[in-house]
Amino acid sequence: DGGITQSPKYLFRKEGQNVTLSCEQNLNHDAMYWYRQDPGQGLRLIYYSQIVNDFQKGDIAEGYSVSREKKESFPLTVTSAQKNPTAFYLCASSIPSGYSPLHFGNGTRLTVT
Amino acid sequence: SQQGEEDPQALSIQEGENATMNCSYKTSINNLQWYRQNSGRGLVHLILIRSNEREKHSGRLRVTLDTSKKSSSLLITASRAADTASYFCATDASGGSNYKLTFGKGTLLTVNP
Numbered sequence: 273d274g275g276i277t278q279s280p281k282y283l284f285r286k287e288g289q290n291v292t293l294s295c296e297q298n299l300n301h302d303a304m305y306w307y308r309q310d311p312g313q314g315l316r317l318i319y320y321s322q323i324v325n326d327f328q329k330g331d332i333a334e335g336y337s338v339s340r341e342k343k344e345s346f347p348l349t350v351t352s353a354q355k356n357p358t359a360f361y362l363c364a365s366s367i368p369s370g371y372s373p374l375h376f377g378n379g380t381r382l383t384v385t
Numbered sequence: 386s387q388q389g390e391e392d393p394q395a396l397s398i399q400e401g402e403n404a405t406m407n408c409s410y411k412t413s414i415n416n417l418q419w420y421r422q423n424s425g426r427g428l429v430h431l432i433l434i435r436s437n438e439r440e441k442h443s444g445r446l447r448v449t450l451d452t453s454k455k456s457s458s459l460l461i462t463a464s465r466a467a468d469t470a471s472y473f474c475a476t477d478a479s480g481g482s483n484y485k486l487t488f489g490k491g492t493l494l495t496v497n498p
Contacts, residue, residue, distance in 0.1 A: 276427075278427075303484060305485065305486075307488070312490070313490055314389075314473060314488040314489050314490040314491055315428075315473070315488040316488075317485060317486075317487070320485050322484065330485070362427055362428070364427075364428075366484070368484050369484060370415045370416065370477055370479065370484055371415070371416055371433065371435065371477075372484070373418060373430035373433060374418075374420075374428070374430065374475075374486060375430070376427030376428045376429070377427050378426050378427045379425070379426065379427055381425075
């Protein structure tokens with residue numbers, strides 16, 4: 273079955289440590305996205321990539337970094353510079369067309385103490 | 386920035402009743418999409434309506450779009466307990482190949498058996 277896999281489901285880190293969230297898709301989609309969701313809030317776009325080796329900042333990119341070396345993979349690193357990293361992180365993919373739905377993974381809940 | 390705002394923030398109804406959720410947005414759009422999110426999970430695409438469409442149906446879902454008022458509504462008919470979830474509208478206001486969606490804060494729907 274095609275889909276998006278995010279791992280791990282739960283992640284705990286100490287303040288000051290960088291942490292990398294994994295996102296893999298086998299849908300053959302060119303575009304991939306990272307969103308952050310806080311309790312009672314909508315999704316806010318962190319980074320997105322329309323094609324391999326290219327990505328753009330979203331609305332809240334500060335304190336995050338990404339890479340897109342392979343079509344299937346779009347890992348997100350939450351750096352120690354991110355002031356409020358505890359959140360639910362969602363990865364998505366799509367055909368990079370203006371009328372394409374996003375396919376989401378089941379998220380990673382990151383807790384930083 | 387969050388383009389779409391859903392209303393109400395929360396809605397509680399009895400099984401068999403209809404549920405209506407509204408979404409307002411600020412700028413011109415190419416299309417508007419509705420997604421559903423079960424607690425602790427990723428989002429699932431429900432329906433997409435293009436800016437030149439006024440109404441669309443999919444099973445028990447009916448979506449309307451009024452571009453003059455910059456608003457959309459999602460109607461779920463004959464609701465079931467399994468419809469309990471958060472519902473988000475998302476707008477595509479991007480140009481060219483720079484495809485990305487902006488999500489609202491969502492409506493939490495509770496359907497009581």
